[in-house]
Amino acid sequence: MTSPLSVAFSPCPNDTFVFDAWVHGRVPGATPPEVTFADINLTNTMAERGELDVLKISYAALPWVLGERDRYALLPCGGALGRGCGPLVLTREPGTAAGLGGRTVAVPSERSTAYLLFRLWAADTVPGGVGRVVVLPFDEIMPAVRDGRVDAGLVIHEARFTYQRYGLHQLADMGEHWEAVTGLPIPLGAIVARRSLGADALTGLAGTLRASVRAAWYAPETTRPYVRAHAQEMDPEVAERHIALYVNEFTENLGDEGYAAVRTLLDRAAEQELVPPVPPAALAFP
Structure with a gap:
């Protein structure tokens, strides 16, 4: 019997939607996953320590986890x-x-894609740069801005749909700036797997993930129990909008445009000395 793969991803609706068919045995021939739920800040750290086989992490964390042999592949x-x-x-x-x-x-983190996009935006648009940056759990950021404990907050995920409930105002959209400057899609979260699994296993794993995504698109109603079980405090309508926004053609296949977006993010961030440089070969698959 094939040993399970240790897998970590967040309980956010887009992740549970993507992984649902694989987790519940609806991808024929797939190696079963042994799932750990963790916020992406934790999965970034897990990947840096090389703890699990497959993880959903920030694209911003790639410079610290990609490599040969026992490191990870995108x-x-x-x-x-x-x-x-x-x-x-x-x-x-x-x-x-x-x-x-x-x-x-x-x-929400200094090792997140959101933070890189924010720093690149600030370098282009904020005279003299921002002052102090403080890290807070993402669910504490909007209350902190509302209560005046910080001057501004960088928010992600479903906060795009709910910030008005806190009486807050959108100062800027990091994605709009990114798209205007680069013309590319916004790279947010990546899936990485151990290179030591071997080329054949990595190729098979990519096929499993694609099949899981396609199964969710074909029968979205089958994913709802899993999605809602792990997003209990989220309004079902917000969860559906979350999935529609973050699960798209790039989830099925990065393609040339997706890889260009990732490469551009890492190169621009390295130029600003926000991340270590990443050799082009490190993004090669498998």
């Missing part, structure tokens, strides 16, 4: 890229990027 499917789905900078009062100079901004 899979060409299963992740999150897209258009119109970037992180937002929120404030209590309407404002402009110029007004953010020297201010305190809360972010």
Whole structure:
């Protein structure tokens, strides 16, 4: 009997939607997964420590996890890229990027794609740069902005749909800036797997993920119990919008445009000394 693969991803609707068919044995011939749920900040750390076989991580974490032998390979499917789905900078009062100079901004992680996009945006648009950056759990950021504990907050995921409930205002959309500057989709979350699994296993794993995505698209109603079980505090309509935004053609296949987006993000971030340089060969699959 084939040993299970240790797999970690978040309980967010887009991840449970993508992995549902694989987790529940509806992908014929697939190696069974042994799932750990963890926020992406934790999966980034797990990948850096080389703890599991397959993980959903931030594209921003790739420079610390890609490599040869026992390091990880970027899979060409299963992740999150897209258009119109970037992180937002929120404030209590309407404002402009110029007004953010020297201010305190809360972010969900300094090892996240959202943070890289924010820093690249700030370098282009905030005179003198922002002031202090503080890291808060993503569900604490909007209350912190609302209560005046920070001047602005960088938010991700379903906060795109709910920030108005906190009386907040969108100062800027990191995705709009990225798309305007590069013309490319926004790279957010990646799927990586151990290179030590071997080329054949990695190719098979990519096929499993594609089949799981296609199964979810073909019969989305079968995914709803799994999605809702792990998004209990989220309004079902918000969960559906979340899935529609983050699961798309790039989830099925990165393709040339997806790889260009990833390469551009890592190169621009390395130029700003936000991440170590990544050799082009490190993105090769398998």
